[in-house]
Amino acid sequence: MLKLQNVSKQFDRKVVLDDINIEIKAGEIVSLLGPSGSGKTTLLNIILGLTQLDHGKIIFNDMDMSHVPMKNRGFNIVFQDYALFPHLSAYENIVYGLKNKKGLVSEKELQEYIEFLELKPHLTKKIGELSGGQKQRVALARTLVMKPKILLLDEPLSALDGVIKESIKQRIQSIAREFKLTTIIVTHDPEEALTLSDKILIINQGNISQFGTPQEIINQPQNDFVEEFILKQLQIKRQNIYNLFGEKHA
Amino acid sequence: MPNVKTEMRVIYLSILVVFAVFLLFPLGTLFVRSFETNQGFGISNYLSILSNKDLIEAFGNSIKISTMTAVITTILAFTLAYAVNCTRIYRPIKTVIKTGIVIPMLLPTITYGFAIMYSFGNQGLLTKIFGRNLFEIYGFNGLLIGYVIYTVPAAFLLLNNSFKYIDKKFIVVSKLMGDGSLRSFMNTIVRPLLGTLGGAFVLSFILSFTDFGIPASVGGTYYVVATQLYQVMLGSIPDFNHGAVIAILMLLPAVFGVLLLNYLEKLNFHYDKFSNIELIQHKFRDICLGVISSVIIVAMLSIFAVMFIAPFLNSFPYDLTFTLKHVMNIFQSSDLTDVYKNSLLVATLTAVLGTLFAYCSAILNARTPLRWKSSIDIISMMTNTVPGMVLGLSYLLLFNGSSLKGTFTIIVLCNIVHFFTTPYLMAKNSLSKMNPSWETTGELLGDSWIRTIYRVILPSSASTVIEMISYYFINSMVTVSGIIFLVTAQTSLVASEIKELQHFAKFNEIFVLSLLIFITNLFIKLLCDYLQKKQLTK
Numbered sequence: 001m002l003k004l005q006n007v008s009k010q011f012d013r014k015v016v017l018d019d020i021n022i023e024i025k026a027g028e029i030v031s032l033l034g035p036s037g038s039g040k041t042t043l044l045n046i047i048l049g050l051t052q053l054d055h056g057k058i059i060f061n062d063m064d065m066s067h068v069p070m071k072n073r074g075f076n077i078v079f080q081d082y083a084l085f086p087h088l089s090a091y092e093n094i095v096y097g098l099k100n101k102k103g104l105v106s107e108k109e110l111q112e113y114i115e116f117l118e119l120k121p122h123l124t125k126k127i128g129e130l131s132g133g134q135k136q137r138v139a140l141a142r143t144l145v146m147k148p149k150i151l152l153l154d155e156p157l158s159a160l161d162g163v164i165k166e167s168i169k170q171r172i173q174s175i176a177r178e179f180k181l182t183t184i185i186v187t188h189d190p191e192e193a194l195t196l197s198d199k200i201l202i203i204n205q206g207n208i209s210q211f212g213t214p215q216e217i218i219n220q221p222q223n224d225f226v227e228e229f230i231l232k233q234l235q236i237k238r239q240n241i242y243n244l245f246g247e248k249h250a
Numbered sequence: 251m252p253n254v255k256t257e258m259r260v261i262y263l264s265i266l267v268v269f270a271v272f273l274l275f276p277l278g279t280l281f282v283r284s285f286e287t288n289q290g291f292g293i294s295n296y297l298s299i300l301s302n303k304d305l306i307e308a309f310g311n312s313i314k315i316s317t318m319t320a321v322i323t324t325i326l327a328f329t330l331a332y333a334v335n336c337t338r339i340y341r342p343i344k345t346v347i348k349t350g351i352v353i354p355m356l357l358p359t360i361t362y363g364f365a366i367m368y369s370f371g372n373q374g375l376l377t378k379i380f381g382r383n384l385f386e387i388y389g390f391n392g393l394l395i396g397y398v399i400y401t402v403p404a405a406f407l408l409l410n411n412s413f414k415y416i417d418k419k420f421i422v423v424s425k426l427m428g429d430g431s432l433r434s435f436m437n438t439i440v441r442p443l444l445g446t447l448g449g450a451f452v453l454s455f456i457l458s459f460t461d462f463g464i465p466a467s468v469g470g471t472y473y474v475v476a477t478q479l480y481q482v483m484l485g486s487i488p489d490f491n492h493g494a495v496i497a498i499l500m501l502l503p504a505v506f507g508v509l510l511l512n513y514l515e516k517l518n519f520h521y522d523k524f525s526n527i528e529l530i531q532h533k534f535r536d537i538c539l540g541v542i543s544s545v546i547i548v549a550m551l552s553i554f555a556v557m558f559i560a561p562f563l564n565s566f567p568y569d570l571t572f573t574l575k576h577v578m579n580i581f582q583s584s585d586l587t588d589v590y591k592n593s594l595l596v597a598t599l600t601a602v603l604g605t606l607f608a609y610c611s612a613i614l615n616a617r618t619p620l621r622w623k624s625s626i627d628i629i630s631m632m633t634n635t636v637p638g639m640v641l642g643l644s645y646l647l648l649f650n651g652s653s654l655k656g657t658f659t660i661i662v663l664c665n666i667v668h669f670f671t672t673p674y675l676m677a678k679n680s681l682s683k684m685n686p687s688w689e690t691t692g693e694l695l696g697d698s699w700i701r702t703i704y705r706v707i708l709p710s711s712a713s714t715v716i717e718m719i720s721y722y723f724i725n726s727m728v729t730v731s732g733i734i735f736l737v738t739a740q741t742s743l744v745a746s747e748i749k750e751l752q753h754f755a756k757f758n759e760i761f762v763l764s765l766l767i768f769i770t771n772l773f774i775k776l777l778c779d780y781l782q783k784k785q786l787t788k
Contacts, residue, residue, distance in 0.1 A: 050253070050690060070253075076694050083687035087709040096705075097695030146695060 363467020388470030445517030612677030638732030
């Protein structure tokens with residue numbers, strides 16, 4: 001279980017996060033949803049350990065992680081642009097971290113990860129030769145073989161197009177179930193957040209607007225912001241799709 | 251970007267110490283010495299320099315001839331760059347222009363002077379071909395030709411690079427809007443390039459103003475600042491304080507020039523996006539520019555032709571039978587082969603250590619959140635400003651009594667600092683384009699910072715590193731101005747040895763040594779280009 005207690009952060013006197021309190025259960029998928037500049041990426045970086053917090057605590061399984069350096073927290077991230085190393089092949093990227101931690105994953109387990117992510121046919125390819133979805137899966141594999149205690153994903157779908165988006169969504173859900181992995185996702189897209197995650201943390205201007213399940217957010221929006229910016233978008237989308245297919249499919 | 255690590259601070263501090271000891275202190279010493287007199291400190295050195303008629307004349311000459319050079323060079327370089335980028339002339343001609351233009355860069359400027367003498371002198375190769383003396387070469391004319399040959403390659407590279415970032419679609423748009431040729435040319439070519447054209451002008455001016463090799467060989471009695479500085483420092487009665495004043499006065503136009511360059515940078519256009527587009531057909535334009543640019547290249551290279559011919563003839567221009575005796579003489583003279591080995595040693599050390607140094611500086615600036623890291627940018631502007639002669643002289647003043655005097659170490663350090671700017675900017679440019687999350691990713695995958703640099707950043711910038719090595723190597727092979735005050739009989743280099751051989755009129759040796767530099771540089775350049783290509787296609 002991951003607990004954030006009174007987490008606050010300022011950059012040059014500008015308050016970016018103001019007194020954030022949440023609890024995330026083991027194996028849950030949680031989306032951090034908000035417009036640009038809301039503070040969601042800062043919160044992700046604070047959990048990762050890249051950004052230091054000003055006040056508050058991060059507690060993971062009853063251990064205070066607030067001042068544990070990034071490297072020793074055991075969390076891991078897949079960046080928005082994947083940050084794959086272009087001079088290495090897909091396979092070399094996947095085993096990059098295993099060179100530092102020998103014996104972390106057996107050969108058999110490694111093959112299982114590769115098969116699970118359907119990367120077998122692409123292992124010898126250079127990063128430049130991979131499609132967006134393949135890159136995403138290589139980056140996931142590289143992170144998963146390090147057996148992170150929490151998986152962080154920064155806008156995992158934003159660089160992908162249509163059909164691939166849906167399949168990666170399912171993939172992320174199955175990873176969380178398969179490995180019982182707590183997964184925290186940053187996104188600015190309400191549809192993505194509500195269809196992908198168990199719980200959604202809506203952030204606006206550094207404050208929690210609402211934290212709840214997709215049903216709670218749809219049925220009991222707690223304030224104008226959730227209603228105006230989150231639900232309205234979904235309603236317009238729904239309307240557009242109805243118009244396309246005709247009311248009879250509603 | 252990764253968090254600040256102790257290793258970063260250690261490297262940063264070491265870099266600052268090197269620059270303090272080998273750039274700031276020497277320049278400080280130079281400044282102080284320029285005010286030092288027998289009666290304590292005062293401006294009497296300046297007054298005596300400014301009332302010296304010869305020196306004032308030399309300054310006037312330098313400014314006049316450098317301005318002339320800058321005008322001619324900018325026009326020639328623009329013509330060549332235009333021909334390469336905006337015409338549909340036969341592709342191999344473009345390749346010849348782009349390759350031929352860099353050839354002078356592989357030679358010391360002092361060689362240019364001798365090549366000019368042997369081409370245009372009374373018995374010169376081109377004089378013979380044309381059947382008469384074209385003009386008097388010692389003095390103004392010779393200097394002008396030398397400076398132009400010296401500066402055209404640098405100006406061309408600058409303009410050629412900017413041309414690539416001009417959106418050629420605007421040429422088509424301008425035509426479709428009904429612009430006439432002149433208006434279209436001004437709006438779509440000249441205006442976007444205005445900053446770079448100014449830059450090419452200033453660069454050519456500074457390069458000619460501060461060069462020593464060309465006036466040392468072909469200057470004759472036409473005195474310029476560089477030769478005056480040399481006279482005062484290493485002439486019959488050396489005067490270090492007066493030398494310091496001249497060096498400061500030589501530094502001033504360079505400082506002004508660099509400030510101007512930074513200002514001109516703002517004039518440059520930045521197109522968000524540019525795409526390649528077919529150029530409009532225009533036979534007349536293509537034929538004209540094809541002919542003009544070929545003539546420019548042939549004229550430039552023909553001056554060097556003599557260098558490849560004279561040393562293989564018995565006694566040019568009187569006995570034109572083929573012989574290898576001059577070449578053999580060089581290889582049998584242990585003095586000259588030692589000098590060549592010295593040059594190789596210095597160039598190799600400069601290339602390896604300089605690249606390491608510039609690369610570390612660039613990493614700290616481009617990929618770490620260190621405080622005050624932008625101080626490296628300021629330093630790189632300073633190294634860009636200080637002429638080689640001024641830097642070398644300031645080393646002479648500061649380290650004269652120390653054990654560094656007369657060592658290869660001081661020459662290598664001088665070269666590293668002197669040529670720092672370009673390799674540093676190459677590295678910074680390439681490093682800042684890379685994904686900023688690599689270090690964090692590496693750390694999460696168990697790497698230390700240094701290890702990620704070694705495993706990821708370095709292999710990904712291999713091509714840039716090769717380019718940096720090549721730049722440092724070639725420049726330390728050809729520099730005369732930077733090292734002329736630092737070499738001794740034991741640490742003599744090819745480029746400075748050529749200056750010595752001049753006194754004994756041993757021109758065959760001069761050409762053979764120049765050829766050695768040329769072949770070595772050509773080899774390194776081709777090797778680096780090949781390795782770079784291999785890296786890029788990998």
